[in-house]
Amino acid sequence: MHFADKLHERISKIDSRLVIGIDPYPERLFGESSPFARAYPHFTPEKLLIEFCAILIETAEETACAVKPQAAFFESMGLTGIAVLSACLKAARTKGIPVIMDAKRGDIGSTAAAYAKAFLDPDSDFFADALTVNPYLGPDTLEPFARAAAKAGSGLFVLVKTSNPGSGAFQDQILEESGERLYTKVARAVTDLGAANIGRCGYSHVGAVVGATYPSELKALREVLSSSYLLVPGYGAQGGTAHDVRHAFRPDGAGAIVNASRSIDYAYEALDEGIDKDAIRRAIYDAARKAQKDLNNVAKPTPST
Amino acid sequence: MHFADKLHERISKIDSRLVIGIDPYPERLFGESSPFARAYPHFTPEKLLIEFCAILIETAEETACAVKPQAAFFESMGLTGIAVLSACLKAARTKGIPVIMDAKRGDIGSTAAAYAKAFLDPDSDFFADALTVNPYLGPDTLEPFARAAAKAGSGLFVLVKTSNPGSGAFQDQILEESGERLYTKVARAVTDLGAANIGRCGYSHVGAVVGATYPSELKALREVLSSSYLLVPGYGAQGGTAHDVRHAFRPDGAGAIVNASRSIDYAYEALDEGIDKDAIRRAIYDAARKAQKDLNNVAKPTPST
Numbered sequence: 001m002h003f004a005d006k007l008h009e010r011i012s013k014i015d016s017r018l019v020i021g022i023d024p025y026p027e028r029l030f031g032e033s034s035p036f037a038r039a040y041p042h043f044t045p046e047k048l049l050i051e052f053c054a055i056l057i058e059t060a061e062e063t064a065c066a067v068k069p070q071a072a073f074f075e076s077m078g079l080t081g082i083a084v085l086s087a088c089l090k091a092a093r094t095k096g097i098p099v100i101m102d103a104k105r106g107d108i109g110s111t112a113a114a115y116a117k118a119f120l121d122p123d124s125d126f127f128a129d130a131l132t133v134n135p136y137l138g139p140d141t142l143e144p145f146a147r148a149a150a151k152a153g154s155g156l157f158v159l160v161k162t163s164n165p166g167s168g169a170f171q172d173q174i175l176e177e178s179g180e181r182l183y184t185k186v187a188r189a190v191t192d193l194g195a196a197n198i199g200r201c202g203y204s205h206v207g208a209v210v211g212a213t214y215p216s217e218l219k220a221l222r223e224v225l226s227s228s229y230l231l232v233p234g235y236g237a238q239g240g241t242a243h244d245v246r247h248a249f250r251p252d253g254a255g256a257i258v259n260a261s262r263s264i265d266y267a268y269e270a271l272d273e274g275i276d277k278d279a280i281r282r283a284i285y286d287a288a289r290k291a292q293k294d295l296n297n298v299a300k301p302t303p304s305t
Numbered sequence: 306m307h308f309a310d311k312l313h314e315r316i317s318k319i320d321s322r323l324v325i326g327i328d329p330y331p332e333r334l335f336g337e338s339s340p341f342a343r344a345y346p347h348f349t350p351e352k353l354l355i356e357f358c359a360i361l362i363e364t365a366e367e368t369a370c371a372v373k374p375q376a377a378f379f380e381s382m383g384l385t386g387i388a389v390l391s392a393c394l395k396a397a398r399t400k401g402i403p404v405i406m407d408a409k410r411g412d413i414g415s416t417a418a419a420y421a422k423a424f425l426d427p428d429s430d431f432f433a434d435a436l437t438v439n440p441y442l443g444p445d446t447l448e449p450f451a452r453a454a455a456k457a458g459s460g461l462f463v464l465v466k467t468s469n470p471g472s473g474a475f476q477d478q479i480l481e482e483s484g485e486r487l488y489t490k491v492a493r494a495v496t497d498l499g500a501a502n503i504g505r506c507g508y509s510h511v512g513a514v515v516g517a518t519y520p521s522e523l524k525a526l527r528e529v530l531s532s533s534y535l536l537v538p539g540y541g542a543q544g545g546t547a548h549d550v551r552h553a554f555r556p557d558g559a560g561a562i563v564n565a566s567r568s569i570d571y572a573y574e575a576l577d578e579g580i581d582k583d584a585i586r587r588a589i590y591d592a593a594r595k596a597q598k599d600l601n602n603v604a605k606p607t608p609s610t
Contacts, residue, residue, distance in 0.1 A: 076429070162446075
């Protein structure tokens with residue numbers, strides 16, 4: 001099945017445009033001062049990491065259109081972290097939750113093909129429904145990813161305009177050739193890359209990452225990226241609001257998915273006391289449910305009266 | 306010890322500017338049609354991979370200033386590949402060979418810090434002497450890498466002008482603000498990023514990747530990147546020659562290191578027959594020795610007559 005159709009279907013089925021980011025910060029999960037670790041006494045860091053992923057996947061079953069594990073945090077925990085990442089990808093996929101592997105890979109030619117094999121080949125330990133990729137090396141370097149993704153029924157999300165404070169330094173540069181900004185040129189390359197593989201829903205398998213923290217750029221890029229799903233990070237802990245992301249959606253409420261990581265993953269840290277296993281699950285679930293509703297409120301067409 | 310000083314010292318000590326890339330292509334190493342696999346009957350893919358790394362590290366001891374494992378190929382072999390990568394990094398470092406981890410990572414804020422922890426923290430399973438990083442997300446996203454590298458005595462190589470045919474699509478764009486190309490702006494950010502941490506040798510711990518396949522850009526960037534070591538890929542199988550990379554070096558023969566991967570790693574494939582273990586080692590060693598000499602010929606100042 002085509003990636004965009006799979007995503008589109010999932011969004012309708014559970015009525016959610018929320019992506020739950022799986023961002024295991026070691027300093028928040030492990031150690032004596034961690035409320036998470038205190039709720040699971042005698043758990044090793046590995047078992048804590050497995051439990052953290054399991055809670056988020058369980059939450060996503062009812063509240064999210066996808067989960068997005070962030071490779072960096074798993075890699076920072078070495079071989080153990082990467083083994084848990086592999087298990088986490090499989091666990092989510094087994095439950096039918098689309099997995100967006102946030103690894104921001106990018107390299108040239110045959111090396112790009114090797115990364116594609118790692119994340120977009122169904123036989124790989126790291127197979128995912130979609131992968132984030134970095135465009136700096138040029139559109140030719142994205143082609144091996146796009147081919148592998150199309151073959152596997154997976155998707156890509158290409159970095160276009162990122163959510164960090166300094167994303168403008170290179171991405172916002174105005175180009176002499178066209179008077180357009182670099183991110184617009186990258187966006188056009190994204191459209192081209194997916195043009196030959198449009199799903200029934202009208203979107204290609206090549207999406208784009210556009211940050212919630214830049215609402216006017218998000219609105220402009222929604223137009224340029226006419227056949228791409230947008231993956232919108234920066235909502236929640238980074239400061240983007242549901243109001244900020246409203247222009248990411250098409251009038252029919254489709255076309256974008258919005259990621260929240262820390263505001264959901266660590267929702268229990270806001271509790272004053274009594275942070276036990278149940279309280280952790282409940283706080284995470286409630287935060288996800290609230291994000292789901294907030295996003296639906298801005299995304300879905302107002303019913304006519 | 307400062308990364309640039311460590312590299313500088315190694316270059317002098319073994320008189321080599323060659324970096325041996327460790328690029329294990331599964332289709333060339335495994336399977337019945339692989340001459341490598343046929344030379345090691347009864348070896349599992351894992352053992353073949355370990356042996357391949359060991360031969361290249363042994364070769365590098367005498368011929369190369371550094372080795373550069375390419376993360377993509379190891380990741381494409383799943384958990385097994387990554388475990389071998391970790392062992393390979395340790396084996397090279399134990400022999401005193403600087404390891405440049407070619408992972409081209411890049412992400413924002415605390416996620417960048419997590420990648421830095423994975424590759425630039427001495428306690429990590431993936432600790433390396435240097436890491437390649439991607440600048441698209443902005444200079445602010447490179448700072449966590451630069452800080453972690455400085456602390457560990459490691460280095461960075463930031464992608465500036467890559468060696469692939471399509472690298473110009475974004476990197477060569479002329480910017481309205483300055484009339485300069487994007488890669489020049491990125492190069493200036495690289496200089497700034499390392500400015501506060503210059504080693505005794507006069508170079509900072511933040512280097513730049515500039516492809517051998519673009520000799521005139523390489524010459525221009527050598528000037529802009531006044532305090533950076535250049536890591537030059539694209540020599541050998543990608544078509545760059547020793548003549549093409551001559552401008553990467555300073556008049557004193559320092560300032561650049563040149564990577565060759567496939568032309569060394571698979572040198573034995575050019576043999577007509579008799580590809581046994583010894584022939585493989587010899588072909589790889591001879592190819593590395595030849596590359597070392599060719600690079601020295603263009604890099605080192607001609608002795609005055």
